Amino acid sequence: xxxxxxxxxxxxxxxxxxxxxxxxxxxxxxxxxxxxxxxxxxxxxxxxxxxxxxxxxxxxxxxxxxxxxxxxxxxxxxxxxxxxxxxxxxxxxxxxxxxxxxxxxxxxxxxxxxxxxxxxxxxxxxxxxxxxxxxxxxxxxxxxxxxxxxxxxxxxxxxxxxxxxxxxxxxxxxxxxxxxxxxxxxxxxxxxxxxxxxxxxxxxxxxxxxxxxxxxxxxxxxxxxxxxxxxxxxxxxxxxxxxxxxxxxxxxxxxxxxxxxxxxxxxxxxxxxxxxxxxxxxxxxxxxxxxxxxxxxxxxxxxxxxxxxxxxxxxxxxxxxxxxxxxxxxxxxxxxxxxxxxxxxxxxxxxxxxxxxxxxxxxxxxxxxxxxxxxxxxxxxxxxxxxxxxxxxxxxxxxxxxxxxxxxxxxxxxxxxxxxxxxxxxxxxxxxxxxxxxxxxxxxxxxxxxxxxxxxxxxxxxxxxxxxxxxxxxxxxxxxxxxxxxxxxxxxxxxxxxxxxxxxxxxxxxxxxxxxxxxxxxxxxxxxxx
Amino acid sequence: xxxxxxxxxxxxxxxxxxxxxxxxxxxxxxxxxxxxxxxxxxxxxxxxxxxxxxxxxxxxxxxxxxxxxxxxxxxxxxxxxxxxxxxxxxxxxxxxxxxxxxxxxxxxxxxxxxxxxxxxxxxxxxxxxxxxxxxxxxxxxxxxxxxxxxxxxxxxxxxxxxxxxxxxxxxxxxxxxxxxxxxxxxxxxxxxxxxxxxxxxxxxxxxxxxxxxxxxxxxxxxxxxxxxxxxxxxxxxxxxxxxxxxxxxxxxxxxxxxxxxxxxxxxxxxxxxxxxxxxxxxxxxxxxxxxxxxxxxxxxxxxxxxx
Numbered sequence: 069x070x071x072x073x074x075x076x077x078x079x080x081x082x083x084x085x086x087x088x089x090x091x092x093x094x095x096x097x098x099x100x101x102x103x104x105x106x107x108x109x110x111x112x113x114x115x116x117x118x119x120x121x122x123x124x125x126x127x128x129x130x131x132x133x134x135x136x137x138x139x140x141x142x143x144x145x146x147x148x149x150x151x152x153x154x155x156x157x158x159x160x161x162x163x164x165x166x167x168x169x170x171x172x173x174x175x176x177x178x179x180x181x182x183x184x185x186x187x188x189x190x191x192x193x194x195x196x197x198x199x200x201x202x203x204x205x206x207x208x209x210x211x212x213x214x215x216x217x218x219x220x221x222x223x224x225x226x227x228x229x230x231x232x233x234x235x236x237x238x239x240x241x242x243x244x245x246x247x248x249x250x251x252x253x254x255x256x257x258x259x260x261x262x263x264x265x266x267x268x269x270x271x272x273x274x275x276x277x278x279x280x281x282x283x284x285x286x287x288x289x290x291x292x293x294x295x296x297x298x299x300x301x302x303x304x305x306x307x308x309x310x311x312x313x314x315x316x317x318x319x320x321x322x323x324x325x326x327x328x329x330x331x332x333x334x335x336x337x338x339x340x341x342x343x344x345x346x347x348x349x350x351x352x353x354x355x356x357x358x359x360x361x362x363x364x365x366x367x368x369x370x371x372x373x374x375x376x377x378x379x380x381x382x383x384x385x386x387x388x389x390x391x392x393x394x395x396x397x398x399x400x401x402x403x404x405x406x407x408x409x410x411x412x413x414x415x416x417x418x419x420x421x422x423x424x425x426x427x428x429x430x431x432x433x434x435x436x437x438x439x440x441x442x443x444x445x446x447x448x449x450x451x452x453x454x455x456x457x458x459x460x461x462x463x464x465x466x467x468x469x470x471x472x473x474x475x476x477x478x479x480x481x482x483x484x485x486x487x488x489x490x491x492x493x494x495x496x497x498x499x500x501x502x503x504x505x506x507x508x509x510x511x512x513x514x515x516x517x518x519x520x521x522x523x524x525x526x527x528x529x530x531x532x533x534x535x536x537x538x539x540x541x542x543x544x545x546x547x548x549x550x551x552x553x554x555x556x557x558x559x560x561x562x563x564x565x566x567x568x569x570x571x572x573x574x575x576x577x578x579x580x581x582x583x584x585x586x587x588x589x590x591x592x593x594x595x596x597x598x
Numbered sequence: 599x600x601x602x603x604x605x606x607x608x609x610x611x612x613x614x615x616x617x618x619x620x621x622x623x624x625x626x627x628x629x630x631x632x633x634x635x636x637x638x639x640x641x642x643x644x645x646x647x648x649x650x651x652x653x654x655x656x657x658x659x660x661x662x663x664x665x666x667x668x669x670x671x672x673x674x675x676x677x678x679x680x681x682x683x684x685x686x687x688x689x690x691x692x693x694x695x696x697x698x699x700x701x702x703x704x705x706x707x708x709x710x711x712x713x714x715x716x717x718x719x720x721x722x723x724x725x726x727x728x729x730x731x732x733x734x735x736x737x738x739x740x741x742x743x744x745x746x747x748x749x750x751x752x753x754x755x756x757x758x759x760x761x762x763x764x765x766x767x768x769x770x771x772x773x774x775x776x777x778x779x780x781x782x783x784x785x786x787x788x789x790x791x792x793x794x795x796x797x798x799x800x801x802x803x804x805x806x807x808x809x810x811x812x813x814x815x816x817x818x819x820x821x822x823x824x825x826x827x828x829x830x831x832x833x834x835x836x837x838x839x840x841x842x843x844x845x846x847x848x849x850x851x852x853x854x855x856x857x858x859x860x861x862x863x864x865x866x867x868x869x870x871x872x873x874x875x876x877x878x879x880x881x882x883x884x885x886x887x888x889x890x891x892x893x894x895x896x897x898x899x900x901x902x903x904x905x
Contacts, residue, residue: 135777155779171774173767174895184767185778189760 084147086111086239086270087132092141094127101127103294105141109239109287114261114271116281116302119291120314120513121484125274128291129241132272133165134158156187164232168244170224172216178227179212185231195234202233206260221370222253229260239270246280250370251541251574258284276314276514278307279542292316315514322518322546324525330360330549333398334533335502340393340402342381350374350557352381357552357562359502359533364524366548366565367537370577374557375537376419379506382535383416384409397501411442413501417491419510419537421484425491428480432472433461435479436494443498460497468493469519485516492520496527503527506537521547541573553577605734607850612742613808614853615846617642617800617817619745621824622831622838623752624796629828630756631789632769632896634883636692636876637677638797639821640699645670645798647703650805650812651710659718662806663741663799670798671791673699678790682783685900689880700815707812718806739807741799748796753835765789769894772901782901797821819872826872826879833893 085108094102102124109115119125131138134152143150145161152158158165172181179196186195196212203210208226216224225245232240242261246254261271261284273285281288282302290298290313298313312318336358344351352374359365369375380386381394384406388394393402396412404412418424426435437457441447446456461475470490472482479487488508495503508524509517524547528534537554538544544551544565551568553560553576560576563569621638628635648669653662677695680686718739720727726736756762768775768785776782804816823845831837852868883893 155777167777171771171777173770173774175770176763176766180763180767183760184763184775184780187779 084144085109086113086146087272088144088147089128089132090142090144092128092131092138092143094124094131094136094139100294102131102138105291105294105296107289107296107299109270109272111238111270112265112268113287114265114273114285116285116288117272117274117291118276118278118281118288118310118314120276120515122293122513123291123314124294125291126243127294129165129243129272129274132158133163133241159187159235162236162238163241164235164237164239165241166225166228166232166243166245170228172224172227174215174217176216177212178210178214178216178219181216181227182212182231182234186234198234199230202230206233206263207256208260221372222249222256225249225253225257229257233264237269239272240264241272241274243274244276245273246275246277250577251570252578254280277542278302278310281310282307290314311514317515320518320522322521322525324529330363332361332531333358334361334396335359335535336395337382338393338395339390340378340381340388342377342386342388344377344557350377352377352557355554355557355559357559359535361531361533362528363550364528364534364536364548365562366544366551367535367554367559368541368544368551368573368577369537369539369554371539373555375506375539375554377557378554379416379418379504379537382504383414383418407442410439415439415495415498415500415503417495417503417505417508419506421487421491422480426479426487428478430479431461431476432465432479432482432490433457433475435490436461436464439494440498460494464490464493464497467497468523485512488512489516489520492523496523499530500532502533502535504535504537507539508536509538509540509543517543541570541577602730605731607854608734609737610853611843611846611850612738614849615842616739616742616745616807617803617820618824618827618845619839619842620741620748620800620803621797621821622827622842623745623748623835624793624800625824625828626831626833626835626838627752627756627765627796628789628793629897630769630833630894631765631786632772632894632899632901633681633786633790634688634692634898635674635677635695635790635793636689636825637674637695637699637821638793638824639817639819640696640703641670641673641794641797642801642804642817642821643699643703643815644673645801646805646817647707647710647801647812648798649802650713650715651706653715653718653806654710654713659715659806662715662718663802666798666802666806667795668798670794670796670801672794673702674790674794674797675787677794678787681900682786682790685902688898688900696821704814707814710812713811715806715810717810739803741803741807744799749835749839756835766894769896772896772899776901786901797824800824819869822872822876826875829879829882829893830875 088108090106092102092105105128117125117128130136132143132152134154134157137153143152150161152161173184179192179199182199183192183195199212208230210223210226210230216227245257249257265271273281275281285302288300288302288310289296290300290310292314297316300310302310338356340352340355342352350373355378357365367375367378381388384404387405388402391400391402395401396409396414399412401409401412422428427438434457437446437452440460444456444460446453458475464470465472465475468489470482470493471486472490482490492505492508508520512520524534524536536544536547545568548565550562551565552562553573555576621642625635625638645666649662649666652665653659673695677691680691681688718741720737721740722736726732756766764775764780765785768780768782772782801817805812809816827838827841827845831841883897
């Protein structure tokens with residue numbers, strides 16, 4: 069990309085917005101996904117599209133990218149009315165998209181992956197030269213001959229970005245681009261995006277991370293239930309005010325008692341090591357930490373660094389070799405299986421809701437039997453009691469405000485957030501000594517997330533110890549008392565959240581254990597953003 | 599061991615190898631596109647009878663080979679419609695295709711039983727093709743040269759062409775390929791038809807070259823060996839060539855041992871071998887996530903586009 073990029077299409081007025089949507093509507097059977105949406109994006113503008121899950125953001129960008137047609141409304145590109153019938157047509161106009169879930173081919177090289185996304189047939193050597201050129205221009209380092217399965221998540225995202233940039237896009241759509249990145253990777257991404265915007269490329273940035281939007285975007289369009297509720301300047305708004313516009317109500321703060329002391333050790337993990345399983349398994353190496361009564365202990369880290377293995381080791385699904393590796397209230401439980409540990413007071417909520425935490429085609433009441441059976445005596449003489457599971461399920465539904473038709477509703481009929489609330493409630497109401505949760509608010513809307521956070525804090529206040537494994541650093545900082553970072557199966561030193569250093573956490577997540585030479589300077593924006 | 603004996607042995611091995619090689623190359627392309635077609639045996643049988651019938655009717659073996667390819671391809675397309683359009687289970691549908699192929703070939707073959715056609719042998723002059731030494735190069739049916747040629751064509755196609763790259767991409771991640779805008783179903787139709795045509799030609803080698811007559815079930819499980827070979831070869835063309843010749847040598851050894859009046863393994867073992875190998879191969883496919891092999895990631899999974 070040595071030649072200067074041109075962003076003017078002949079025959080258009082120069083002051084027309086790059087993209088203008090007028091009254092776009094789209095409905096699916098039973099849902100009005102987009103209702104009369106209008107917005108405009110100027111050249112060189114970084115425009116945020118903000119909303120909860122199900123607010124209609126994805127549907128809207130799918131129409132812009134030509135994946136599906138709109139039912140009603142008009143799109144204008146540089147002032148000209150257009151119809152975008154397929155993604156190829158969108159790319160011809162100069163619209164690029166970086167998907168949330170990368171559409172990459174694991175067993176193929178970076179070069180092949182990019183070539184697959186190109187409409188024009190360019191000889192491999194020329195393409196490689198152009199890729200290297202684009203990467204140099206934007207400071208995106210990547211070896212074109214690497215096999216994708218050997219790359220980190222951030223590097224994979226770079227492939228998608230390079231793929232989009234090779235087309236000299238005039239508008240780039242980024243769908244939740246930072247959900248899997250470390251703070252440093254986020255900062256590197258922002259540098260690229262600002263450079264692009266500076267060259268006149270418009271960016272439509274979809275996210276629900278308000279702090280990032282404040283740091284990056286100049287305009288935000290907020291969607292709720294398929295409608296535009298507000299268009300605002302993120303620099304003027306606060307994160308809180310935008311969140312409240314997003315959920316359409318006031319956001320509750322986490323309330324916790326002021327005087328708390330962690331007097332009693334409830335969970336202790338001592339030199340826990342578990343060998344990795346399979347080619348992608350991560351071995352846990354000498355993990356030690358403790359959680360005291362009333363304490364919420366957070367484990368941060370980028371996905372795939374041993375979080376799943378740790379959860380399985382703590383829950384008892386993979387028993388440890390040494391009984392002393394894990395103790396609950398002073399009792400060594402390391403060699404016990406999941407059922408015995410439950411009897412000792414451990415409750416776990418794994419990351420995967422469907423198929424691990426709950427059986428999708430079981431009713432809610434049957435799903436309670438799966439984990440509450442022994443602690444609450446739901447089974448007598450091998451028979452499942454009729455009343456107890458239903459009563460317990462009903463009380464979980466009521467206490468945790470789960471939107472479901474009743475204890476007989478199938479787990480799969482609940483939305484992600486509601487099912488998560490139900491699963492959390494099912495474990496919390498068993499009053500466990502130790503609760504271990506992984507990704508408690510993954511894919512859950514802000515209202516439900518706030519409720520889940522509050523319930524965790526309330527449980528801690530009753531004297532339970534809680535371990536939260538999460539990729540969402542904001543969540544851990546808001547929720548936890550103490551925190552450590554897991555990277556490649558090792559746990560970092562344990563920090564108090566009150567005096568934790570974001571830059572250090574970011575470096576630990578990236579695996580740089582305090583090596584000063586490799587420190588990446590994080591700009592003021594990101595520090596302020598946190 | 600005299601030189602003429604060695605050359606005779608090589609000619610035998612090449613003959614035994616060719617049908618397996620053809621069918622395995624076809625199945626490789628099918629599996630690279632993410633489809634597991636266990637109907638190779640059935641398609642070979644349909645190819646065997648189609649090739650034979652066309653040769654009998656037209657008297658032209660070249661048309662016979664084309665007929666065999668067409669027969670195999672048409673048979674494979676019934677599988678393709680079920681698997682790609684109706685999302686039926688690939689393993690079950692492939693088994694059904696084998697059963698269907700053996701039944702249909704028997705039915706079609708009824709009126710051809712007992713007929714004999716000239717062997718579709720070497721097209722080189724007799725001075726080369728019959729020469730006791732030179733026949734090691736010139737003494738084969740054109741199908742043999744075609745099979746060797748196709749090893750390079752398939753290898754080059756998958757490695758170096760854009761179409762081959764797209765085919766691998768479809769087998770690797772069908773949803774991504776779809777979201778980029780490639781026709782997953784279209785690519786797979788093409789791959790399945792190619793696999794059917796190759797299996798058909800492989801089958802025709804039995805009725806047109808090895809024994810120029812029709813007999814029920816005459817492919818004797820070679821289609822299963824081809825399926826297993828693709829897996830054992832780790833989805834690589836060069837290894838398929840080597841593996842096919844390995845089986846060719848094994849089978850030739852058995853033939854010579856039998857001719858010499860002893861057998862180093864009971865004949866039931868040889869009869870059962872294709873099926874044993876298939877079981878092992880399918881266990882390999884199922885275990886691929888643990889072994890981290892180079893199997894196409896979408897192999898055997900139905901493609902359900904979300905939008």
